[in-house]
Amino acid sequence: MIPFEMVEPASLQEAVSLLDPQEPTIRPVAGGTALMLMMKSGVFQPTRLVCLHRIEPEHARITLAADGALRIGAMATLRQVEKDANVAARLPVLKRAMRTLSNVRVRNVARVGGALAHGDPHMDLPPVLAALGARIAIAGPQQSREMPLEELYAGYYETVLEKNELITAVTVPPLDGRKAAYMKVTSRTADDWPSLGVAVSFGMKSGAISDPVVVVSAATAKVTRMKTAESVLNNAAPDDAALRRAGDAAAEEAEMLSDAHGSAPYKRELLRVYLRRAVREALDGSAE
Ligand SMILES: Cc1cc2nc3c(=O)[nH]c(=O)nc-3n(C[C@H](O)[C@H](O)[C@H](O)COP(=O)(O)OP(=O)(O)OC[C@H]3O[C@@H](n4cnc5c(N)ncnc54)[C@H](O)[C@@H]3O)c2cc1C
Structure with missing residues (x-):
């Protein structure tokens, strides 16, 4: 490993001052579980790591x-x-x-x-x-x-x-009566990296879903809101037909990536099914 400097500032302010807006080889390190893997594989070679362990305990x-x-x-x-x-x-x-x-x-x-x-x-x-x-x-x-x-x-x-x-x-923010669920779909063990992550939250008004938020990750390049699926769900009674329509809308909308956890078409099918399950899980824990 190429030698680098390790500094341990005693405050957040000092930690910020030790970073450099122009220098990507200077990075903060918190738990180090991700950064150390990147360093061991040679993807990242720091010149300085700013360890956050000694900053104020309130953080x-x-x-x-x-x-x-x-x-x-x-x-x-x-x-x-x-x-x-x-x-x-x-x-x-x-x-x-x-x-x-x-x-x-x-x-x-x-x-x-x-x-x-x-x-x-x-x-x-x-x-x-x-x-x-x-x-x-x-x-x-x-x-x-x-x-x-x-x-x-x-x-x-x-x-x-x-x-x-x-x-x-x-x-x-407080849930204030909103329902929420997260479905992690893995192709190997349950605690492996997901092929798909889908999280939902929504209110219920007079038997209909209100103000839904649908977020997809792992299958997409970044954490992504599924706005079309949200508009399908909004004001809909959470019956099978509506949940299928929402799953179809999300599967159409999401830009999927193929990787070691599954092909893009496979993940699209996962989303079609698991959005439905996530809403059911949020409503009454009946996804499985
Ligand atoms: C074997 C293994 C299995 C894993 N499986 C999963 C899994 O199933 N699901 C999952 O979600 N994760 C998984 N992880 C990833 C793990 O969650 C991350 O490694 C961890 O959350 C990173 O936190 P850290 O504090 O160690 O970050 P670090 O490694 O310290 O830092 C990660 C990045 O964040 C930056 N950083 C750290 N703190 C700050 C801050 N306060 N402000 C700005 N930038 C900051 C660093 O500079 C670096 O770029 C797995 C990791 C391992 C090693």
């Missing part, structure tokens, strides 16, 4: 706001999210997603900020949080900014983060 906390929103600090581990009592009580879909997100050894080490910033479309956390309407907070040298999580992703392994910006937290 690793999960807190409940007065309005019921959950604020998850970027340095919280995935295991913290899995074990948090407020997550379990208020966002059970998020806790369930953790069960098959890799294994407990990775979840003990990997951080929420790393899971969101990596930009690999196969990751489980981004589609679930995007369907829940999460927003991320980002710190830069001059100012902080905030955006819906779904706007973070620009393409395959690409985000809109500047090289000297850090994700500091993700805030998830």
Whole structure:
């Protein structure tokens, strides 16, 4: 391995100042589970890693706001999210997603900020949080900014983060009676990387679906909202015919990628079926 500098700033501000907007070989490192694999395979050779382990502890906390929103600090581990009592009580879909997100050894080490910033479309956390309407907070040298999580992703392994910006937290609004589900479809073991991830959330008004959000990942180059499927679902009674129409619409709409987890036509068929199952799972847990 080519030698590199490893720095351990004691504050977020110092961490940001050690990054360089022009230098892609300088990167923050959180849990290191993704970055180290890239370094071992030679895909990434750093000149400096800015380790975030010693920044203020508040960035690793999960807190409940007065309005019921959950604020998850970027340095919280995935295991913290899995074990948090407020997550379990208020966002059970998020806790369930953790069960098959890799294994407990990775979840003990990997951080929420790393899971969101990596930009690999196969990751489980981004589609679930995007369907829940999460927003991320980002710190830069001059100012902080905030955006819906779904706007973070620009393409395959690409985000809109500047090289000297850090994700500091993700805030998830309360469900307020909305239903939500995430279906992870793998072609090997249940905790493998998915061939398809599909997350939904919606309200119910007088027996009809209202304000649905449908997010697809893994099969697509980035976390993607399925707007046509959403408009098919909106104001529809969740019967078989409507769910089939929504599955067909999503399968038409999504730009699928072929990879080691399946061909594009295979993933299109998965989406056709699993969108339907995701809505049923959200309604009454009957997907399976
Ligand atoms: C064996 C194995 C199996 C896995 N299976 C799955 C799976 O099934 N599903 C799944 O979702 N994931 C899976 N993963 C991926 C795992 O979830 C990621 O490796 C992990 O979430 C990355 O988090 P990290 O803290 O280790 O990130 P790091 O490796 O530290 O960083 C990842 C990227 O994010 C950047 N970064 C880190 N923190 C920040 C921040 N606060 N702001 C801005 N940029 C930042 C880094 O510079 C780097 O580019 C698997 C990983 C392994 C090793």
